[in-house]
Amino acid sequence: MAVYGGGCIDDLIVLPPLPTGNGRQASITGHTAGFREPWTTEGGVPGVELGADRVLPWGSGCNANEPGWLMTGPNPDQWPVIVWRGHGNPRWALFNCGRAEFLRRLVTAEFDACPLSDLSLWGRVGAFVHHEEQERRFHAGLDPMTGEPDPYAGMFD
Template identity: 45%
Template sequence: MLIAWGVSCAADILCWDTSTEDPATWPLLVYNRDDNLWRHYDCGVVEFFVRVIRAEFDDCPLGDLSFWGTSSALFLNEAEQRHRLAQGQDPWTGEPDPYTGMSWS
């Protein structure tokens, strides 16, 4: 049995193969919609995403290349993103935001 736990921006499906009783041994399966193929990865979720970010697989397992080979990742919750914008910073780079104070309405 498969348990779907995630979907990528490209509508790829990320699952665990629960055919064994021990969740620590469940491999990760990815259905890549671009290739129309299921692929098996013997690693956990954290290792999988670290390897995607570091481009350590032969090919990107996901149809969306946004994180492929970025070498590091940044997580911002909504409150921190708003705080950085209010400080005049680009939330993702920390650099001054050239659009600070502009109205888009």
């Protein structure tokens, strides 16, 4: 996070810890309550007895797949990834790897099966675009992810 900050890989938003000040970007702090709510109502990962206060989002907006961490101890480098899969059964899944490893294995299709409930990022190495670059492109009339001219730019201002 210190190197790259928040941004997107295709439809997956990698959340920064705090709001960025422009009012348009989501953040971990802004998504925490919404991420914890289904953990409470649906019971979380089968077999995991930790409460909702031990889950923390790090991503959002990927076709009803919401990734986060299970805060299993004091060292964040050892927190496994959890995913709420909007169309999966069970809804919650646990992956014994960190965020960077999870993303690498997702986009290179190195899990035994796709860890998400859709295939939008499975085996597709997409570019990470920083939230500030997305904002610059948007205001320049470009598609925030591709940088190509946006034919709809300015239509909804």
